[in-house]
Amino acid sequence: MGLLIVLFAYLLLVTPLSASIFDDKTTTLDINVSDANPHTSPRTQLLALNPFYQCKLYPKVCRSRGSVNPDCCNNKCVNVDTDYLNCGFCGKKCASNEICCKGKCVNVLTSRNNCGYCGMKCKYNETCCKGKCKNIYYDKKNCGACHNKCKYGEFCAYGMCNYA
Numbered sequence: 817m818g819l820l821i822v823l824f825a826y827l828l829l830v831t832p833l834s835a836s837i838f839d840d841k842t843t844t845l846d847i848n849v850s851d852a853n854p855h856t857s858p859r860t861q862l863l864a865l866n867p868f869y870q871c872k873l874y875p876k877v878c879r880s881r882g883s884v885n886p887d888c889c890n891n892k893c894v895n896v897d898t899d900y901l902n903c904g905f906c907g908k909k910c911a912s913n914e915i916c917c918k919g920k921c922v923n924v925l926t927s928r929n930n931c932g933y934c935g936m937k938c939k940y941n942e943t944c945c946k947g948k949c950k951n952i953y954y955d956k957k958n959c960g961a962c963h964n965k966c967k968y969g970e971f972c973a974y975g976m977c978n979y980a
Contacts, residue, residue, distance in 0.1 A: 871892065890906065899916055903919060931949050943961075943962060960975035966978070
């Protein structure tokens with residue numbers, strides 16, 4: 817019993833000492849949760865984390881104020897306009913080379929309406945090559961089609977190399 821009292825007294829002396837040693841070296845981060853994502857409130861984030869507020873049982877939890885994921889799929893709040901695992905509707909998966917733009921799976925490397933990212937439209941005389949809009953009628957690296965290079969010294973006109 818005496819050994820236990822000595823051990824307890826030792827711990828009481830050492831604990832404040834060790835805490836004061838580490839206080840000088842620790843850094844605290846003050847992060848305001850509402851600043852991290854302006855579209856969510858702390859209440860909304862807590863609702864999403866609470867297992868009792870599952871969207872299968874409470875579908876309105878996804879549409880609560882400040883929520884950026886208004887749709888319930890597989891008991892998770894998602895946005896079917898942008899979620900590549902639930903694109904357009906629950907369970908529709910985009911291919912590995914596609915992303916979800918406005919509820920449709922698109923390849924942003926080749927899509928003229930979503931070239932490089934969602935909503936980037938190429939001009940009427942351009943084609944999407946590797947995610948960039950290119951004029952295939954006059955671009956000697958993409959002459960007539962993507963990746964069709966003209967030979968050294970040749971030019972591209974009307975989609976043909978060295979058109980004369």
